[in-house]
Amino acid sequence: MPRIFPFRALHYDAAKVGSLDSVVSQPYDKINEETQRKYYERHPNHIVRIAKTKEEAGKDKYAEAGKTLERWLAEKVIVRETEPALWISHQVFKFNGETRTRKGFVALGELSEFGKGGVHAHEKTLLAPKKDRFALMTATRGLTEGHIFMLYGDPKNAANAALDPFAKGPPALEAKDDYGEIHRAWRVTDAKAIAAVQKDLAARDIFIADGHHRYEVALQYREECRRQGLKCEEPETYDRRMMTFINMEDPGMVIFPTHRLVSGLASFSVKDALKKLSAHFDVKDYGPADEGQRRELMEDLRIEGQVKHAFGLATPDGGLWLLSLRDEKIAETEIREKRAPEWKRLDVAILHSLILDRVLGITAEMVEREEKVSYCRHAEEAWAALPGVQCVFLLNPTKLSEVRVVSEKGERMPQKSTDFYPKLLTGFIMNRVSFAR
Helix, strand or coil: CCCEECECCEEECHHHHCCHHHCCECCHHHCCHHHHHHHHHHCCCCCHHHHCCCCCCCCCHHHHHHHHHHHHHHCCCEEECCCCEEEEEEEEEEECCEEEEEEEEEEEEECCCCCCCCEECCECCCHHHHHHHHHHHHHCCCEECCCEEEEECCCCCHHHHHHHHHHCCCCCEEEECCCCCEEEEEEECCHHHHHHHHHHHHCCCEEEEECHHHHHHHHHHHHHHHHCCCCECCCCCCCEEEEEEEECCCCCCCEECCEEEECCCCCCCHHHHHHHHCCCEEEEECCCCCHHHHHHHHHHHHHHCCCCCEEEEECCCCCEEEEEECCHHHHHHHCCCCCCHHHHCCHHHHHHHHHHHCCCCCCHHHHHCCCCEEEECCHHHHHHHHHHCCEEEECCCCCHHHHHHHHHCCCCECCCCCEECCCCCECCCEEECCECC
16 A cells, blocks of 8 residues: 655756667676676666676775766766656566566555565565665765565556557667667656556555565665654655556566576585475486477476476486475475465475475575575576586476465565566666755
8 A cells, every 4th residue: 555656757868879789788786797897888877887886995885876876866877857757667478488468567665564565575575785876876865776665456458448549659769688678668647647646555554576676775765754853855765666557467477497406515415405305396207408398397297287386407427307296285284484385385494494404504694695696587597507507496486476475474484485577677767866956
């Protein structure tokens, strides 16, 4: 039940930077060192110079990001709209050989604590990313260059219906991302349409899809500004955060799985692991793996996952297995954490509790410290990583219905439980707190 507001967005001036393709990026948590290097080389005004500034000896990277932002604003590389607006957001992308469009809109959402004001989280957060984002937000005086991806449920699709008439002409902003997907945005200043969207969203709960760290940092930044007694000019206040709202019922909704790569264990024996796993899992052995057997495993994983909790397991020597939990009741009885039954029935919860922790000794605390486990989106990445890791666990994607029910129960899934695609672009539409002068 959040209140939403139009705002005076910040965005690049295409006349100054050329195609927006060359200056926007994937979210900060998707930018590794190699991607950061490529972004730096791509354009001198690339958003990475603010969103994920390079470390330089003797320099505070957050202060440098703040200076870069001020320079680009002064040079009008980045400009602010003069009139508050909602922004229609369309992502056009390929999935399973077909073209899809995911529709939503960008607005300021009023911040509220989780469980209050109809805002729900579903994923655990880590201290280091929150510390990083808070330092950046402070240094840039309330800049939000990346989005919080919010979900809401509406089978009638009322908000998009009110906005659709304004998305018929050329978009105000357009960019192609690193994967070739197209992002388009149209500004909407029509008071009647804005009021219709505000009324519709005020009656709905919203669920964070991506951006849990950014939401918690926004709450932290709000409290720090209140502590300092800072004043703002409407509508861009520190009580609000830029968010992209997308209907769960939208036909463009896609969630990818996030596979787990395990490395750094002092001792690992797949034979011993399989022996322990056989107490609760049926194990199908595919023998020494070739490309055809890997495809067979992934298809079996997809089919088995429709009726059971199933995982793929692969090792660098070509080992390949399908693990299927014999009975869902095992999860409810064997997972010892005090959690709702819906949480215990999540694939990621079963993997982390019954396999990573119980069998391999990788505790929840180790995962939170980002030890022993890393992540990838596509099976092809997992196969490519195998020579350098001890084993890989392959998963099916988390279902939207699971995200909703776990959020409503006030539970948090393990990290990297969901991977919504496409990601919302950093540096495409931005906002900054308007502090009173």
